[in-house]
Amino acid sequence: MAFNLDNIEKQAPAIKEPSTGTSFLKKEIVLFDRTFSNKVKEDLYTELSVLLKAGITLKDGLELIQSSHKKKQTKAALQEIYNAIISGESLSEALKKQKQFTDYEYYSIKIGEETGTLFQVTEQLGNFYARKNEQHRNLVSALTYPVIILSTAVLVVVFMLRYVVPMFQDIFRQQGVELPAITKFIISLSEFVGSYGWLMLVAIIAMMASKPLFNKNKRYKQFKDTLILKLPFIGNFVKAIYLSQFTQAVSLLTASKVPVVNSIQLVKQMIDFYPLQHALETVEQHILRGQSLSQSLGQHELFDDKMIALVKVAEETNQTEFIFDRLNMQYNTQVQQQSKMLSTIMEPFIILIVGVLVGVILIAMYLPMFKLSSVMG
Structure with missing residues (x-):
C-alpha cells in the first residue's frame, strides 16, 4: 500500500517512558559553513535512531543530542526543534521550519511518524x-x-x-x-x-x-x-x-x-x-x-x-x-x-x-x- 504524501495528517510522536542517556553522545560534531551540514545530519539521524530504539522519548532524545553540541548556532537550531516538539508539533513539521532539511527528509520522517517506524527511518537517513x-x-x-x-x-x-x-x-x-x-x-x-x-x-x-x-x-x-x-x-x-x-x-x-x-x-x-x-x-x-x-x-x-x-x-x-x-x-x-x-x-x-x-x-x-x-x- 502506498502513502499519499499530500494527505498525511500531522501526528505527534508517541511518548514513552524516559530512560538514561548514552555516553557516546558526549562528542563534538564539527560544522563548516552550514548549521546542518551532511556530517551533522548523519550524526543527528544516527544518534536519534539509537535513542528511539533504546526506548528514550523523542523529546528527551533531542535534549540529549542538543546538549552534546558545542557550537552555538547548532544548539540554537536544535533548541528551536525541541521547543516545537514541546508545543505539540511533529518532528517532521519542526524540521521543515528550519529550511535546511529537504522535502525528502520531511516526507521520510512524516511517513515514519505515521507508521510508527520513526527509528527505522532515522536509521536509514543516517546511513x-x-x-x-x-x-x-x-x-x-x-x-x-x-x-x-x-x-x-x-x-x-x-x-x-x-x-x-x-x-x-x-x-x-x-x-x-x-x-x-x-x-x-x-x-x-x-x-x-x-x-x-x-x-x-x-x-x-x-x-x-x-x-x-x-x-x-x-x-x-x-x-x-x-x-x-x-x-x-x-x-x-x-x-x-x-x-x-x-x-x-x-x-x-x-x-x-x-x-x-x-x-x-x-x-x-x-x-x-x-x-x-x-x-x-x-x-x-x-x-x-x-x-x-x-x-x-x-x-x-x-x-x-x-x-x-x-x-x-x-x-x-x-x-x-x-x-x-x-x-x-x-x-x-x-x-x-x-x-x-x-x-x-x-x-x-x-x-x-x-x-x-x-x-x-x-x-x-x-x-x-x-x-x-x-x-x-
Whole structure:
C-alpha cells in the first residue's frame, strides 16, 4: 500500500517512558559553513535512531543530542526543534521550519511518524548521509594529491617566468642575439605575467570567494555540472557517485512505501546535480504518461544498461527495494575503486605536463645561448 504524501495528517510522536542517556553522545560534531551540514545530519539521524530504539522519548532524545553540541548556532537550531516538539508539533513539521532539511527528509520522517517506524527511518537517513559523506571523502582523497602537484607545478612555472626568464632576457638584450620564435613567445609570456600577474591572482581569489554566489545561479550550475560530466576519468567518477546516491535514496523511499513518482520528485529535490535532476524530470514525465520506471530510465543516457535491466527485473518480481539496495552497493564499490584509479592515473599525467612545461621553458632559454656560444667561438 502506498502513502499519499499530500494527505498525511500531522501526528505527534508517541511518548514513552524516559530512560538514561548514552555516553557516546558526549562528542563534538564539527560544522563548516552550514548549521546542518551532511556530517551533522548523519550524526543527528544516527544518534536519534539509537535513542528511539533504546526506548528514550523523542523529546528527551533531542535534549540529549542538543546538549552534546558545542557550537552555538547548532544548539540554537536544535533548541528551536525541541521547543516545537514541546508545543505539540511533529518532528517532521519542526524540521521543515528550519529550511535546511529537504522535502525528502520531511516526507521520510512524516511517513515514519505515521507508521510508527520513526527509528527505522532515522536509521536509514543516517546511513544515507554516512555513505554520502564517505563518497565525498573519496572524492577529496582522490583529488587532493593531484591538486597539490598541479598547484606546485603552477607556482614553479610562474616563478620561472617571473624571475628566471627575465635574467636570460637581459643577457640576450646585451649580446644582441636574434631570438628563435619559441624564445620570443616565452619572453612575451614572462612580460605578461610580470605586468598582470597580480591582477590574475586577485581575479582567482575573487572567483574562489564568490563561488557560493555562482552556485546559486542556475545557468552556472548547469554549465559546471555538465562540463564535469564530460571530463575524462573525472566525469565517470562523479557520475558513479550520484548514481550511488540516487539508488540509495530510491531504496530508502521504496522501503517506506512511497509511490514511484513521489520518490522521483523527492530525490530530484535532494540530489544537487543538474544532469541527474534533468534526467529525473524526463523520467517523471514518462512515468506520468504511463511508462514503467525501467522504460523511463532507458530513454536517458545517464542511466546505464545494468541499472535498466535490474530495474526491469525488480518490476517483474516486485523486489524494487532489494534491487536498488544491490545497485547502491555496486555503485558504492565502483566509487571506491575509481577513486583509487583516478589518483593513480592523474599523478603521472600531471607530472608529465609539468615536465613538458618546464622543458619548453628551458629549451627556449638555452637555444639562444647555444647560438651565442657558436658566434663567440
